[in-house]
Amino acid sequence: MTVIVNDHGFAPQNTRRIxxxxxxxxxxxxxxxxxxxxxxxxxxxESFADGRGFTLATRLRQNGYRGxxxxxxxxxxxxxxxxxxxxFDDVEISHELAARQPEPQWLAxxxxxxxxxxxxxxxxxxxxxxxxxxxx
Numbered sequence: 001m002t003v004i005v006n007d008h009g010f011a012p013q014n015t016r017r018i019x020x021x022x023x024x025x026x027x028x029x030x031x032x033x034x035x036x037x038x039x040x041x042x043x044x045x046e047s048f049a050d051g052r053g054f055t056l057a058t059r060l061r062q063n064g065y066r067g068x069x070x071x072x073x074x075x076x077x078x079x080x081x082x083x084x085x086x087x088f089d090d091v092e093i094s095h096e097l098a099a100r101q102p103e104p105q106w107l108a109x110x111x112x113x114x115x116x117x118x119x120x121x122x123x124x125x126x127x128x129x130x131x132x133x134x135x136x
Contacts, residue, residue, distance in 0.1 A: 002072070003098040005080065005091040007110045010103045016068060018042045024053035024073075028060075036065045042092065045073035054086040061087035077105040 004011040019038040024045050035041070041060065043053045057069055071083045072092035083091055093101075 001095055002092045003095060004070075005093060005098075005106050006089070007084070009107050009110070010098065011090070016040055016070075018070070019067075022056065024050050024056060026056055028056055031059060031063050036060070036063060038067055040068040040070065041065070042070040042072050043088075045071065045075060048074050048076045048079065054082060057083075057087040077101045077109060080106055080109040 002013060004013060018040050020035065020041045022041060022043045024043060026043075043056055045053045053071060053073075057071070060069065065087075068090075069088050070090055070092055071088040074097065075083065075091050075093055080091060
Protein backbone atom coordinates (compact mmCIF):
# COMPACT_ATOMS: atom_id res chain seq x y z
CA MET A 1 0.00 0.00 0.00
CA THR A 2 1.02 3.57 -0.58
CA VAL A 3 0.09 7.04 0.61
CA ILE A 4 -0.86 9.83 -1.77
CA VAL A 5 0.34 13.31 -0.82
CA ASN A 6 -1.28 16.41 -2.27
CA ASP A 7 -1.60 20.07 -1.28
CA HIS A 8 -4.06 19.08 1.48
CA GLY A 9 -1.79 16.46 3.09
CA PHE A 10 -2.19 12.72 3.07
CA ALA A 11 -5.06 11.63 0.87
CA PRO A 12 -6.75 8.25 0.82
CA GLN A 13 -5.46 5.92 -1.85
CA ASN A 14 -7.61 6.83 -4.81
CA THR A 15 -8.71 4.69 -7.67
CA ARG A 16 -7.03 6.82 -10.32
CA ARG A 17 -5.90 4.41 -12.97
CA ILE A 18 -2.27 4.85 -13.93
CA UNK A 19 -2.14 4.60 -17.70
CA UNK A 20 1.65 4.72 -17.99
CA UNK A 21 4.59 4.14 -15.64
CA UNK A 22 7.87 5.79 -16.57
CA UNK A 23 11.25 5.42 -14.88
CA UNK A 24 13.07 8.63 -14.02
CA UNK A 25 15.69 7.84 -16.67
CA UNK A 26 13.13 7.81 -19.50
CA UNK A 27 14.64 9.73 -22.42
CA UNK A 28 12.61 12.90 -22.94
CA UNK A 29 13.51 12.70 -26.63
CA UNK A 30 11.19 9.66 -26.72
CA UNK A 31 8.09 11.68 -25.74
CA UNK A 32 5.47 10.90 -28.37
CA UNK A 33 2.06 12.36 -29.16
CA UNK A 34 0.58 9.05 -27.97
CA UNK A 35 2.28 9.44 -24.58
CA UNK A 36 0.97 13.00 -24.29
CA UNK A 37 -2.59 11.67 -24.66
CA UNK A 38 -2.40 9.36 -21.63
CA UNK A 39 -4.70 10.25 -18.74
CA UNK A 40 -2.29 9.56 -15.86
CA UNK A 41 1.48 9.14 -15.96
CA UNK A 42 3.46 8.02 -12.92
CA UNK A 43 7.19 8.73 -12.84
CA UNK A 44 9.14 6.68 -10.31
CA UNK A 45 12.29 7.78 -8.48
CA GLU A 46 14.62 5.11 -7.16
CA SER A 47 16.42 7.60 -4.92
CA PHE A 48 15.66 11.02 -3.46
CA ALA A 49 18.95 12.16 -5.05
CA ASP A 50 17.71 11.38 -8.59
CA GLY A 51 16.48 14.64 -10.10
CA ARG A 52 15.81 13.27 -13.58
CA GLY A 53 12.14 12.66 -12.77
CA PHE A 54 11.64 16.38 -12.10
CA THR A 55 13.20 17.22 -15.45
CA LEU A 56 11.05 14.62 -17.21
CA ALA A 57 7.88 16.08 -15.66
CA THR A 58 8.88 19.55 -16.83
CA ARG A 59 9.55 18.26 -20.36
CA LEU A 60 6.17 16.49 -20.47
CA ARG A 61 4.36 19.69 -19.47
CA GLN A 62 6.41 21.75 -21.93
CA ASN A 63 5.40 19.32 -24.67
CA GLY A 64 1.73 19.84 -23.88
CA TYR A 65 0.85 17.05 -21.45
CA ARG A 66 -2.38 18.04 -19.66
CA GLY A 67 -3.19 14.81 -17.82
CA UNK A 68 -2.49 13.81 -14.24
CA UNK A 69 1.19 13.51 -13.36
CA UNK A 70 2.24 11.58 -10.25
CA UNK A 71 5.69 11.29 -8.70
CA UNK A 72 6.28 7.99 -6.92
CA UNK A 73 9.04 6.36 -4.97
CA UNK A 74 11.55 7.70 -2.51
CA UNK A 75 10.59 11.36 -2.34
CA UNK A 76 11.37 13.59 0.62
CA UNK A 77 8.91 16.09 2.05
CA UNK A 78 11.51 18.78 1.30
CA UNK A 79 11.13 17.92 -2.40
CA UNK A 80 7.35 18.42 -2.51
CA UNK A 81 7.45 22.07 -3.59
CA UNK A 82 9.93 21.26 -6.35
CA UNK A 83 7.73 18.36 -7.48
CA UNK A 84 4.69 20.64 -7.76
CA UNK A 85 6.64 23.36 -9.58
CA UNK A 86 7.96 20.70 -12.00
CA UNK A 87 4.41 19.80 -12.98
CA PHE A 88 3.47 16.91 -10.72
CA ASP A 89 -0.09 16.88 -9.36
CA ASP A 90 0.67 14.65 -6.38
CA VAL A 91 3.22 12.31 -4.84
CA GLU A 92 2.95 8.62 -3.97
CA ILE A 93 5.09 7.33 -1.08
CA SER A 94 5.27 4.14 0.96
CA HIS A 95 3.63 3.85 4.38
CA GLU A 96 7.11 3.44 5.88
CA LEU A 97 8.25 6.74 4.39
CA ALA A 98 5.02 8.42 5.53
CA ALA A 99 5.71 7.20 9.08
CA ARG A 100 9.22 8.74 9.01
CA GLN A 101 7.96 11.95 7.40
CA PRO A 102 4.51 12.57 8.89
CA GLU A 103 1.82 14.68 7.29
CA PRO A 104 2.79 17.98 9.03
CA GLN A 105 6.18 17.86 7.27
CA TRP A 106 4.45 17.64 3.89
CA LEU A 107 1.85 20.27 4.77
CA ALA A 108 4.66 22.68 5.66
CA UNK A 109 5.56 22.61 1.95
CA UNK A 110 1.99 22.58 0.61
CA UNK A 111 2.10 26.29 -0.18
CA UNK A 112 4.58 25.43 -2.89
CA UNK A 113 4.20 28.73 -4.73
CA UNK A 114 5.99 30.51 -1.89
CA UNK A 115 8.71 27.91 -1.29
CA UNK A 116 11.09 28.88 -4.03
CA UNK A 117 14.41 30.61 -4.19
CA UNK A 118 13.09 33.79 -5.82
CA UNK A 119 10.35 34.29 -3.19
CA UNK A 120 12.87 33.87 -0.38
CA UNK A 121 15.22 36.29 -2.12
CA UNK A 122 12.47 38.91 -2.53
CA UNK A 123 11.49 38.46 1.10
CA UNK A 124 15.08 38.90 2.26
CA UNK A 125 15.52 41.97 0.04
CA UNK A 126 12.36 43.49 1.48
CA UNK A 127 13.60 42.88 5.02
CA UNK A 128 16.96 44.48 4.19
CA UNK A 129 15.27 47.51 2.62
CA UNK A 130 13.03 47.89 5.70
CA UNK A 131 16.12 47.72 7.93
CA UNK A 132 17.90 50.41 5.87
CA UNK A 133 14.85 52.69 5.88
CA UNK A 134 14.35 52.34 9.65
CA UNK A 135 17.99 53.28 10.29
CA UNK A 136 17.67 56.52 8.33
